[in-house]
Amino acid sequence: MQRAIALVDCNNFYVSCERVFQPGLEGKPVVVLSNNDGCVVSRSQEAKDLGVQMAAPWHQLKDLAKRHGIIALSSNYTLYADLSNRVMSLLARFSPQQEVYSIDESFLDLSGMPGNHDAYARHMRHTIRQCVGIPVCVGIAPSKTLAKLANHVAKKNPRFDGTCDFNAMDGNELDTLLATLPVGEVWGVGRRTAPKLEELGIRNVLDLKRTPPKQLRQRFSVVFERIVAELNGDACLQLEDVAPAKQQIICSRSFGMLTSSLADLEQAAIAYTTRAVEKLRQQHSIAGGIQIYIRTNPHRERDPQYQQAILVPLDEPGDDTRAFCRAALHGLRRIYRSGYAYQKVGVMLTHIIPAAARPITLFDDDAARQRSNALMNALDRINRKMGNGTVKLLGEGINQRWAMRNEHRSPRYTTEWDELALCRS
Amino acid sequence: MIHFNVDRSGAGMRTPHAALLSLTHPSRSMFEKQRALLRKAVPAGFPSPADDYVERRLSLDEHLIEHKESTFFMRVAGHSMLGLGIYDGDLLIVDRSIPAAHGCVVVAVIDGEFTVKQLLYTPQGKVLRAAHPDYPDVAIRAGQDFSIWGVVQWNVHKV
Numbered sequence: 381m382q383r384a385i386a387l388v389d390c391n392n393f394y395v396s397c398e399r400v401f402q403p404g405l406e407g408k409p410v411v412v413l414s415n416n417d418g419c420v421v422s423r424s425q426e427a428k429d430l431g432v433q434m435a436a437p438w439h440q441l442k443d444l445a446k447r448h449g450i451i452a453l454s455s456n457y458t459l460y461a462d463l464s465n466r467v468m469s470l471l472a473r474f475s476p477q478q479e480v481y482s483i484d485e486s487f488l489d490l491s492g493m494p495g496n497h498d499a500y501a502r503h504m505r506h507t508i509r510q511c512v513g514i515p516v517c518v519g520i521a522p523s524k525t526l527a528k529l530a531n532h533v534a535k536k537n538p539r540f541d542g543t544c545d546f547n548a549m550d551g552n553e554l555d556t557l558l559a560t561l562p563v564g565e566v567w568g569v570g571r572r573t574a575p576k577l578e579e580l581g582i583r584n585v586l587d588l589k590r591t592p593p594k595q596l597r598q599r600f601s602v603v604f605e606r607i608v609a610e611l612n613g614d615a616c617l618q619l620e621d622v623a624p625a626k627q628q629i630i631c632s633r634s635f636g637m638l639t640s641s642l643a644d645l646e647q648a649a650i651a652y653t654t655r656a657v658e659k660l661r662q663q664h665s666i667a668g669g670i671q672i673y674i675r676t677n678p679h680r681e682r683d684p685q686y687q688q689a690i691l692v693p694l695d696e697p698g699d700d701t702r703a704f705c706r707a708a709l710h711g712l713r714r715i716y717r718s719g720y721a722y723q724k725v726g727v728m729l730t731h732i733i734p735a736a737a738r739p740i741t742l743f744d745d746d747a748a749r750q751r752s753n754a755l756m757n758a759l760d761r762i763n764r765k766m767g768n769g770t771v772k773l774l775g776e777g778i779n780q781r782w783a784m785r786n787e788h789r790s791p792r793y794t795t796e797w798d799e800l801a802l803c804r805s
Numbered sequence: 806m807i808h809f810n811v812d813r814s815g816a817g818m819r820t821p822h823a824a825l826l827s828l829t830h831p832s833r834s835m836f837e838k839q840r841a842l843l844r845k846a847v848p849a850g851f852p853s854p855a856d857d858y859v860e861r862r863l864s865l866d867e868h869l870i871e872h873k874e875s876t877f878f879m880r881v882a883g884h885s886m887l888g889l890g891i892y893d894g895d896l897l898i899v900d901r902s903i904p905a906a907h908g909c910v911v912v913a914v915i916d917g918e919f920t921v922k923q924l925l926y927t928p929q930g931k932v933l934r935a936a937h938p939d940y941p942d943v944a945i946r947a948g949q950d951f952s953i954w955g956v957v958q959w960n961v962h963k964v
Contacts (some may be wrong), residue, residue, distance in 0.1 A: 403954070404917025466874040511875035511902045513954075794877060803897060803912055803919040805883035805935075 383615050384490040384497055384520055384547055387527040388471055388504060390464075391515045391535065393484035394422035397463045398453055400513035401793045401801050409450040413438050416634040417454055417788070437679060454789040462794040466512045474504055479619040487524060487619050501543040521546035524617045525610035528567040529585065533557065558611075559586040568607050573600065585611065625663045625734065631656040632726025635782040638677060640721050645674060646709055647777035648725045653708045654772060656729050657701045661760060666738055668697040668731030670704050672711040677723035688715040696741060697733065700752045701759070704729070705773060869959050875902035877955065879912060879919065886910070886921055888936030895962045897921060899955035910957040915943070916950050921957060 390396060394412040399405045409426035413419065420427075420436045430448050432441060438452060445452060464483045472478050475488035490497055501518035508516045519530025526546055534544035546554055563582055564574035580599075582588050589611040596604040606616045631652040639645070649672060660667055673689035692711040694703055708727055762771050769776075791799035870876045881895040889910060891897075897912065905911050911924045913933060922933035922943070931951075933943040945951050 402917075403914040403919075403952070406917070470874045511872070513901065800878050800880040800896075801919060802882045803879045803921045805881045805885045805891060805893070805921050 381492055382547060383522045384493070385522065385524055385527045385615070385619070386475070386488040386490050386497075386501060386504075386518055386520045387481075387524070387531045388486050388488065388508075388516050388518050389531050389535070390467060390484035390508075391517060392422055392424055393464075393514070394455060394460055395424045395427075396514045397460050398456070398790055399424075400463065401459075402790065405451060409448055410453065411438075411441075411450060412453050412455050413788075415455060416636060417452075418634055421455060439679075452788060456790050456792065458792045458795050459790065463512055463514060467508055467514055467516070470508060470511055471504065474500070477619050487527065489619050490520065498543055498545045498548060501545065505542055515542075518543045519546075520544070520548075522613040523610040523615040524619075525567050525607060526613065529558070529561060529565060532561070532565055555586050555589075558589060559584050561585040563588050566607060566611070568603060576600075625665055625732070626659075627732055629656045629659050629667070629729040629732065630726065631659075632673075632724060632728075634724045635722070637782060638721035638723055639782050640718065642713070642716050642718070644782045645712060645716060645722060645725055647775065647780060648782055649708045649712050649727060650705050650773055650775040651777075651780070652725060652727045653704050654701050654776065656727055657699060657704050658760065658763075660729055660732070661699050661756060664735045665732045666697040666699045666735050667694070667704075667729040668733075669693040669729070670707050670711070671728040671730055672708050672715070673726050673728075674712070674715060674722055675724050676720050680721075683721055684719070686717055686720045688717075690715050691730065693731075696743075697731065697738060698749075698752070699735065700756060701773065702752075705775065709775075869898050869961075871958070872900055872902045875955075876900050876958070879921075881921060881960075885935035885937045885940040889923070889960075890962065891921065891936070891960050892962055895960050897957050898959040898961065900958050901955040903956040903958070905953045905956050912954040912957060914950075914952045914954050919954065924953065 395405075395410050398410065398412065405424075407426065408424070409430055409432070410424040411420045411427050411432060412422040414421045417438055419438065420432060420434060420441070423432050423434065427450055430444065430450065432444070432450065441450070441452075444450065460483060467484075468478070468480050468486055471486050471488060475490055475493075477489035479487040481487055490500065493500070497520050501520060504518055505516055508514055517531055517534040519527050519532070519534050520543075521527040521530045530544045530546045534540050534542055537544070549557070561584055562574075563569055563577050563584055564571065566585055566588060569577065569588075576599075577583075577588065580591075582591055588608065591608060593605040593608045596608065609616050633648075633652065635644075635648065653670065656670075657667075669691055671689055671691040673687065675687035676683060676685050678685065690711040692707040694707055704727075712725075759771055763769065791801070793799060793801050866873075877899050879897045879899055881891055881893060881897060884893055891910075899912050903909075905924050907924070907926045909924050910921065912919055912921050913924070914920075915933075920933070922935055925932040925934055929944065930947070931945040933945070935942075
């Protein structure tokens with residue numbers, strides 16, 4: 381039986397979310413900016429057509445924006461997460477096996493389902509559009525890697541109108557299509573690898589599909605053998621029903637302003653560490669160390685530049701916010717240099733393992749751990765119920781003057797009673 | 806249940822059960838622990854006669870929201886729907902998955918703005934009708950920027 385794996389991908393997801401509640405944005409060039417209004421993270425088709433690049437710094441776009449009336453919005457992750465959950469939950473009805481791959485992408489296994497898969501995909505598209513208001517594209521193929529490409533074709537090639545089923549094409553037709561796709565579009569081929577492949581004469585996806593895997597294995601990694609097999613329709617990657625626990629948890633943001641004060645950096649370090657360790661507990665893991673890094677603003681070329689990172693191991697792996705904050709502050713004070721205007725602090729938890737796999741040590745203090753667990757539990761429960769940051773370490777500061785800008789954030793239409801959309805009557 | 810009467814003074818130690826216990830040289834604190842456990846083990850009171858009838862308490866979410874993925878809340882601003890009991894500041898429960906039939910109260914988008922009205926299909930085309938004498942019908946012209954956003958299922962009004 382031929383496998384049929386569908387990849388459903390939301391179009392310009394963040395912009396589409398904004399348009400659900402601000403229909404006036406339809407047809408206009410719109411971009412959503414990263415945390416702190418730094419870079420472009422989502423573009424409407426109209427903005428793409430004006431040449432706005434992904435990850436472009438907003439301050440470089442201000443002239444273009446003024447000329448063409450590009451509307452810039454701060455990111456509203458609360459709204460995006462809610463709409464994403466709705467989309468994923470609707471998609472789950474279409475297949476017994478779903479892998480939620482990212483906030484706006486999901487794999488579905490359609491293998492063995494009777495009927496015309498393309499018609500089924502159109503039905504999915506219509507359902508999501510109708511029920512949540514988000515446009516999606518669907519690609520279907522015998523492997524995940526091909527499904528990604530099918531989705532790309534569904535999105536970019538107007539002939540396919542939003543859905544594309546590689547399984548419904550004969551071999552020649554598919555190969556002709558693959559020959560039109562640059563090799564960099566293949567899932568797993570990075571921006572650095574693509575030019576190396578091109579040097580070998582492997583320019584398009586069909587070239588890569590026809591390359592003997594052994595040749596690639598010698599020059600690149602064993603991963604490429606898998607990619608080639610997947611391009612030939614041999615599914616090597618299975619759908620993962622449960623997202624694997626993250627091996628690294630990162631929390632980093634740019635400041636709303638530049639600061640050279642150690643006190644500001646300390647507050648930010650504590651705030652981000654608190655957030656990261658919360659995520660750690662949510663996935664029932666513990667971590668053995670924390671890396672902290674600071675940097676100045678690389679776009680201000682005339683300013684003196686400095687960046688540094690340090691990894692601080694913990695006495696024992698754990699999930700107590702206080703222990704990580706102590707470690708983060710220790711690290712920060714080691715790498716901090718006065719006289720620089722800092723733009724960003726970040727923390728990353730490392731050496732993450734499941735909480736259940738905690739190693740037993742000679743110096744275990746069960747009573748202390750139980751007290752810590754009880755405190756962290758209480759903290760998480762209160763903050764879940766009453767809102768993030770209801771109870772926090774005082775070290776985060778009360779007046780966070782460095783806190784990020786999000787001047788253009790839309791209301792949280794689906795999660796806050798006093799931010800509901802207004803309906804004229 | 807006999808253990809329950811173990812006597813800490815030692816007088817009860819001659820009962821067969823106490824003899825069994827004494828083999829392990831029970832300390833006073835062990836006795837206390839055991840007594841506490843035994844006390845707990847005694848079933849307390851009568852079973853509730855309502856036990857068989859316990860059911861989940863009513864949930865408004867369940868009652869008002871048929872399709873949770875496609876249901877959204879909106880706030881009313883204005884007075885044009887007073888005749889249908891929809892007041893300024895009321896909370897609309899809107900389901901996007903429901904097809905908008907003739908006579909439904911809908912949230913429509915006209916020129917990029919949300920409006921709540923009654924939808925009518927007439928021979929001349931779609932009409933949005935208010936429920937207030939001061940607001941005339943709005944006929945949708947061909948090519949006008951118009952769409953139905955969702956169908957109002959409930960209106961929540963604070964008395």
